Each structure stands twice: as structure tokens, then as C-alpha cells.
Amino acid sequence: MARLVLALGLLFLWAPILLLAGYAFSADRIPFQWGGFSLRWFAALAENARVQEAALLSLSVAAGAATLACLVGGLVGWALARGGRFRGRPLFGLLAGAPLVLPEVVTGLSLLLLFVLGQGAAEKLLGWRLERGAGTIVLAHATLGLAYVAVLVQARLARLDPLLEAAAQDLGATPFTVFRTITLPQMVPSLVAGWLLSFTLSLDDVVLASFVSGPAGTTLPVLIFSSLRMGLTPEVNALGVVILALVLAALGVAGWALRGRGGRS
Amino acid sequence: MRAALISAPFLWLLALVAAPSLLLGWIAFGSAAEGVPPVAPPLAWQAGAPVWQGSLESFALLLEDPHYAGALLRSLLVAAGTAGLALLLGYPMAYAVAEARPRWRLPLLALVLAPVWTGLMPRLGAWIGLLRDEGWINGVLLRAGLIEAPLTLLFSDVALFAGMLHSYLPYAVLPLAIALARRDRGLEAAAADLGAAPGRVFLSVTLPLSLPAVAAAFLLVFIPAAGEFVIPELLGPPGDPLLGRVIWAEFFQSRDWPLAAALALVLLAVLALPIRAYQRLGRG
Numbered sequence: 001m002a003r004l005v006l007a008l009g010l011l012f013l014w015a016p017i018l019l020l021a022g023y024a025f026s027a028d029r030i031p032f033q034w035g036g037f038s039l040r041w042f043a044a045l046a047e048n049a050r051v052q053e054a055a056l057l058s059l060s061v062a063a064g065a066a067t068l069a070c071l072v073g074g075l076v077g078w079a080l081a082r083g084g085r086f087r088g089r090p091l092f093g094l095l096a097g098a099p100l101v102l103p104e105v106v107t108g109l110s111l112l113l114l115f116v117l118g119q120g121a122a123e124k125l126l127g128w129r130l131e132r133g134a135g136t137i138v139l140a141h142a143t144l145g146l147a148y149v150a151v152l153v154q155a156r157l158a159r160l161d162p163l164l165e166a167a168a169q170d171l172g173a174t175p176f177t178v179f180r181t182i183t184l185p186q187m188v189p190s191l192v193a194g195w196l197l198s199f200t201l202s203l204d205d206v207v208l209a210s211f212v213s214g215p216a217g218t219t220l221p222v223l224i225f226s227s228l229r230m231g232l233t234p235e236v237n238a239l240g241v242v243i244l245a246l247v248l249a250a251l252g253v254a255g256w257a258l259r260g261r262g263g264r265s
Numbered sequence: 266m267r268a269a270l271i272s273a274p275f276l277w278l279l280a281l282v283a284a285p286s287l288l289l290g291w292i293a294f295g296s297a298a299e300g301v302p303p304v305a306p307p308l309a310w311q312a313g314a315p316v317w318q319g320s321l322e323s324f325a326l327l328l329e330d331p332h333y334a335g336a337l338l339r340s341l342l343v344a345a346g347t348a349g350l351a352l353l354l355g356y357p358m359a360y361a362v363a364e365a366r367p368r369w370r371l372p373l374l375a376l377v378l379a380p381v382w383t384g385l386m387p388r389l390g391a392w393i394g395l396l397r398d399e400g401w402i403n404g405v406l407l408r409a410g411l412i413e414a415p416l417t418l419l420f421s422d423v424a425l426f427a428g429m430l431h432s433y434l435p436y437a438v439l440p441l442a443i444a445l446a447r448r449d450r451g452l453e454a455a456a457a458d459l460g461a462a463p464g465r466v467f468l469s470v471t472l473p474l475s476l477p478a479v480a481a482a483f484l485l486v487f488i489p490a491a492g493e494f495v496i497p498e499l500l501g502p503p504g505d506p507l508l509g510r511v512i513w514a515e516f517f518q519s520r521d522w523p524l525a526a527a528l529a530l531v532l533l534a535v536l537a538l539p540i541r542a543y544q545r546l547g548r549g
Contacts, residue, residue, distance in 0.1 A: 001357065002357040002358070002360040002361035002364065003361045005354065005357035005358055005361065006357065006358045006361035006362065006373070008354075009354050009355070009357075009358040009377070009434065009438075010358075010376060010377065012354075012430075012431070012434075013377065013380045013431065013434065013435070014376075014380065016388065016391035016392055016395055016431065017380060017383050017387070017388065017391060019391060019394070019395065019401060020387060020388075020390060020391035020394065023394070030399065031394045032394035032395065032397075032400060032401040032404075033404075072273075072274050072277050073274075075270055075271075075273060075274040076274045076278070078270070079270065079271045079274060079275075083267070083271050086268075086271055088275065091283075092271075092275055092278065095278035095279070095282045095283055096278060097544070098282050098286075099282060101488060101536075101540045101543070101544075102533070103488075103489065103491065103492025103493075103509065103529075103532055103533075103536065104489075104492065104494070105492050105494050105508075105509045105512045105513060105529065105532075106289070106492060106512075106529045106532060106533060107285075109289065109512065109516060109525055109526065109529050110285035110286055110288060110289040110529070111281070111285050113285060113288040113289060113292055113522070113526070114280075114281070114284055114285040114288055116302045117288065117302075120302070139281060140281075143277075143281045143282060146274075146277075175266065175267070176266070200382055203384070204384055204385050204386070206385070206386070206495050207494055207495065210517075211516075221384075221385070221386050224386040224390070225386060225495065225499070228386065228389060228390055228393060228499055229498075229499065231393065231397075232390050232393040232394045232397070236390055237390060237394065239387075240384065240386065240387030240390050240391070241387070243384040243386065243387050244383050244384060244387055247382050247383060247384050248379070248382070248383070250382075251379065251382050255375075
């Protein structure tokens with residue numbers, strides 16, 4: 001019984017994705033109609049400047065956000081696992097976990113309010129005219145991503161025996177040497193996985209990007225979202241396959257980075 | 266050194282998590298105004314002195330207009346429905362994963378979880394292609410002679426729940442599969458030795474022992490589903506008032522930022538209890 005439900009559940013999860021992937025190679029101009037094998041919709045994508053511009057923006061935003069998320073999130077995870085007691089630790093933990101549970105419309109709206117008031121203050125006090133766009137999307141996505149990175153890093157360090165670090169210190173290593181030679185190498189797999197996770201979260205996001213970007217910042221998912229509102233086109237179908245391939249490749253790399261390390265948890 | 270390594274991320278969290286949340290509460294007490302940004306904050310500087318011009322009109326409107334109470338109720342119903350469906354389908358799936366041979370468990374679980382990472386936009390595109398009036402499902406049913414005219418599937422509750430379930434099912438399976446794989450099978454063997462039939466063993470031993478995981482799975486779906494915007498927007502009934510969509514519309518279409526902020530606060534207040542419960546389950 002349970003096995004039958006598992007099979008049906010997997011069918012439910014995978015059939016739409018596999019059908020989408022299959023029909024992307026159909027020549028028919030109506031999506032999900034078979035009109036013979038063709039790569040014409042991929043060729044059309046290769047000539048679509050708007051899609052390419054949005055894809056380039058998305059990839060650079062995702063790379064920037066993932067890198068920032070690893071830098072800040074790595075420190076957050078380290079502080080939670082190894083920081084001991086410090087002032088404001090309960091608040092620190094609360095804030096680090098908040099992006100994981102806040103609804104994305106709430107995060108998007110509240111970050112936009114911050115950016116708009118920040119823009120106003122910068123103009124009034126410093127005379128700077130700041131534009132919302134790629135930069136604000138990077139900040140928003142990095143904030144979401146760092147919460148995931150922090151969880152991964154904290155879990156990794158919690159499993160690492162603190163005696164290793166204590167032993168290095170006893171043998172005369174400075175705190176920085178201990179961090180560089182013991183703690184940091186142990187954090188690397190979770191940082192790699194966290195980077196890819198943040199990267200894919202950023203590539204998938206519509207809500208945060210819509211709220212915090214100005215008119216100039218149309219990322220790829222936002223572009224697809226507005227196009228899907230008009231209905232599915234074969235070009236969007238082909239684009240879906242390209243994204244699918246990218247994300248699954250990133251997932252494969254993440255799995256490889258974490259192989260055999262956190263498997264049992 | 267240590268202080269610097271802690272303060273740097275602390276500042277980021279204060280600036281980009283704490284401050285925006287406080288601003289949300291602040292702006293909710295402002296009022297909509299002409300201009301950029303289209304909002305008059307509750308406190309303004311006039312002739313070098315602060316003047317209180319805050320108002321409760323946004324909250325008053327939320328209480329007065331049944332549209333908003335309806336949106337809240339409908340959001341909770343859709344979130345609970347999605348979580349309920351995810352449990353109904355996800356529990357047997359997780360059980361089958363847990364009962365599989367050990368070397369099959371991880372690959373099966375990966376197969377359940379991988380669709381999460383296939384991109385929300387491609388997935389929703391796929392559902393549109395499947396459910397449209399001229400879509401794949403109607404095509405198959407028409408050719409098989411099961412229906413005479415195409416069914417209206419897209420922009421209905423069917424499409425809404427199909428899309429929601431497709432996105433959230435993996436989140437329900439994960440905690441259940443972990444809990445069921447780790448459970449103490451000795452208790453079930455003992456119940457069977459004492460003469461309980463397999464159905465009885467499941468209902469009085471396996472299921473009750475897995476209830477914390479069931480609660481975790483429910484909340485893991487319920488919490489994000491309650492504020493969902495993209496899926497109902499692309500698949501659900503047009504104009505279906507769900508909080509995520511209403512917040513979006515008040516913000517982008519009506520440009521009533523204080524009202525959008527007040528609605529966001531309502532959503533947070535409603536989710537506070539489930540979030541707290543979920544975090545407690547995670548710790549225990």
C-alpha cells in the first residue's frame with residue numbers, strides 16, 4: 001500500500017517536470033503538443049536579448065548574493081556554534097533564524113521599506129542618489145541565503161569535537177592559526193553546499209526581487225513570471241529546461257561536496 | 266578579534282533583519298499619501314520639532330472591511346488544506362521510504378526532494394501546460410473519449426492545490442521519513458508478539474510515536490503556504506483573496522503601503538504561534 005502511494009507520489013512530482021523537459025524539444029508552437037523533434041525554441045532563446053539580459057543579471061545577482069551569504073552566514077554559524085556566550089546572543093539567534101520562517105511577502109515588503117527610507121536618508125543627509133536594482137536584490141537574497149548557510153555551518157561545527165581545537169591551542173597555535181587550520185577546513189563543505197543553496201534560492205526568487213528592485217532590475221524568474229501570467233509559450237518551456245539543467249547541475253555539485261559527510265543526519 | 270568576528274554579522278542581522286521588521290510596524294501606523302514614497306510616516310519633522318501624525322486607520326480598515334478577514338480565513342484554509350493533503354500523501358510515501366532496504370532509502374528520499382530544486386517557474390509553467398483548456402490532460406482525456414468537452418482546470422482550486430502540493434509535498438515527506446526510519450521497531454515487534462494485528466500495531470504504536478514528526482511536517486508546509494503569492498497568482502482562481510496576494514495588490518496596485526504593512530503584521534501575528542510550535546518541535 002505505502003509503496004503504491006510512494007510510486008504515485010513520485011509520479012505526481014516528476015511527471016510535470018519530465019513532460020515539460022520532453023515537450024521543450026517539440027517543434028509545435030503550442031506548448032505540450034508534439035510536432036516532431038526540434039531545437040528551434042532553444043535557438044529562439046539564444047537570439048532573445050531580453051532573456052539573455054535577465055539571465056546575466058540573475059546569474060551575477062545569484063553569485064554575488066551567494067558569496068555574501070557565505071561570508072556573513074559562515075560567521076553567523078561560527079558565532080552560534082563557537083562564539084560561546086556574548087551579549088545579545090538570544091537576539092542574534094532569533095535574527096539568524098527569522099529569514100527561514102518569515103513569509104517572503106513580509107520579508108520583501110519590510111526590506112523594501114528599509115531601502116526606500118535608506119534612499120531618502122542618503123539623499124537628504126549625504127546628497128547621494130541611490131538606485132534600487134541589482135544591489136538591493138543582492139542584499140535581500142544574501143540575507144535569505146545566509147540564514148541557510150548559518151544552519152549548515154552551525155550543524156557542521158556542532159559535530160566537530162571541540163577538543164581538536166583545544167588540542168591545537170595547547171600545542172601553541174594562536175587562535176587565528178586554530179581557526180585557519182582546524183575550524184575553517186571543517187566548515188568548507190557546508191560553505192560550498194551553502195553557496196550553491198543560496199545561489200539556487202536566488203535564481204528561483206520572484207517575490208523578494210519584485211519588491212526590492214527598481215524598474216531596472218528584472219531578473220530571469222521575474223521575467224518568466226510576468227510571461228507566465230500571459231500563459232505558457234514554447235520559448236518559456238525551453239527556458240524552463242535550461243534552468244532545470246543548471247539547478248540539477250548545481251545540486252549535483254552540492255551533493256558531491258557533502259558526500260559521505262552529513263549523510264546520516 | 267573574536268568581538269569583531271561576532272559584531273560584523275550581528276550588524277548585518279540588525280540592519281537587514283531587525284530594522285526592516287521594526288519599519289514594518291512603524292509604517293503600518295502611517296498613512297497613505299501622494300508622493301514618492303507614497304506614505305506619510307507616523308512621526309514628521311515640522312519646523313524643527315517632531316509632530317505625531319500617526320493613525321490607526323489601516324488597522325481600522327482591516328477590521329471594518331470583511332474582504333480582509335475573508336482573505337485571512339481563506340489563506341489559513343488553503344494553507345491547512347495544502348498541509349493536510351501533503352500529510353495524507355506524504356505519510357505513506359515516507360513510510361515506504363523508511364521501510365525500503367537501507368541502501369535504497371537515501372536515493373528514494375533524494376528522488377522525493379529533488380523536485381524542490383527544479384525551479385519554481387519551470388514547475389508552474391509545466392502545470393499551466395498540463396491544465397490549460399487545450400492542455401495535455403484535457404488532450405489525453407478527450408482522445409481517450411472520457412470527456413466530451415475540455416474541463417476547466419486552470420485558474421481553479423484544483424490547479425491551486427495541485428501546484429501547492431507539488432511544491433510543498435517534499436517538505437512534508439522529509440521529517441516524516443527521517444522519524445520513521447529512526448523509530449524503534451522493537452516496540453512494534455512487542456505489540457505483534459502480544460497478538461496485535463498489523464493494522465492495530467500501526468494505529469496504536471507506529472502512528473502515535475510519529476506524531477511529533479507529523480506535527481513538524483504539517484507546520485513546515487503550513488507556515489510558508491499561508492503567505493504564498495506566486496502559486497495562487499499563476500494557477501489559482503482569478504482574484505482569489507489570499508493574504509500574500511492581497512498584500513501584493515495593496516502594495517503594487519493600490520500603492521497603500523501602510524495597509525500592506527498592517528496586513529503583513531497580521532500575517533506575522535497569525536503565524537507567530539505555528540512558528541513557535543515548530544521551533545519547539547525542532548529542539549525537542
